[in-house]
Amino acid sequence: MNVVAIGGGTGLSSLLRGIKHLVPDIITNLSAIVTVSDNGGSSGILREQLNIPAPGDVRNCITALAEDEDILTKIMQYRFEEGEGLKGHSFGNLFLTVLTKITGDFLEAVEITSKILKIKGEIVPSTDKLVHLVAEFSDGNIIEGEVQITEYGKNLKGKIKKIWLKPDNVNAPEKAISKILNADFIILGPGSLYTSIVPNLLIKDIKEAILNSYAYKIYICNVMTQYGETDDFTASDHVKVLNKILTGDENKTILDAIILNTTIPPDELLKKYLKENAEPVVADAGNLSRMGLTVYAEDLLDKGDYVRHNPEKLANVLKNIFEQYLVEK
Incomplete structure (x- = not known):
């Protein structure tokens, strides 16, 4: 079984730390396509x-x-x-x-x-070229740079309306495209939606390879909203952004499934995040199901001073999905 994970930041590394233990018994080939913006x-x-x-x-x-x-x-x-x-x-x-x-x-x-x-x-x-992330906000301002985009968003003057790479014509390595086209599973996330996942999808040949891949496509939604990027986003709002990037239509999805956390963080930790204007992502399972996604909802929280996915819990959910795929195949 060939599995490709796409993303960046602490989210993708946390996922990899968990599912590497499924190699080679369940996953034959594990690959990660990683943002460099x-x-x-x-x-x-x-x-x-x-x-x-x-x-x-x-x-x-x-x-x-x-x-x-x-x-x-x-x-x-x-x-x-x-x-x-x-x-x-x-x-x-x-x-x-x-x-x-x-x-x-x-x-x-x-x-x-x-x-x-x-x-x-x-x-x-995802590319070996030097690229910059650029975003247009709903107030009309265009901001360049991953850090600058997030910081501008925190001013709450507008939300991200459009996002692209500069230059916008960079190619992905041939190996990345081959991995995607030969994958049995493609996993997007977890990680910052606009600055860890989306930058990979803005590379034209990666997007086209995902669209042309017969792989089962899974999105792992973030546990918390991210101040300056996904304020007030529900899980389905995250999916709509991915749909818009991949298909051009926020209501048209090529995703097959979504993995959601169902557990609210401990009160002390929740208050800490609320002070930073971040809150749990609402798991609006009904909307996601109506969009055609299979919903896998579990307790995925890790213990510690941060609200993050637990690598082992995440790996267990994916293991069940993989094993079900093998049985059906």
């Missing part, structure tokens, strides 16, 4: 100064798929806290950057790093 933090500095795709999300996904999260993995995730030139940089980002400069090829740098960490799958950047 991040312009914040260490990734943003490296991409602007050295003209390379943002390495941060790729690094997180490589370490998530590492067979054993041992000392090498910890080294790759180490973030410098002192030193004027290195403060804030992760060693893994610097490592990928150096390899890119030595080989002259970001894709090769990712492959070499993946082999060193003996990952249980393949990581493919």
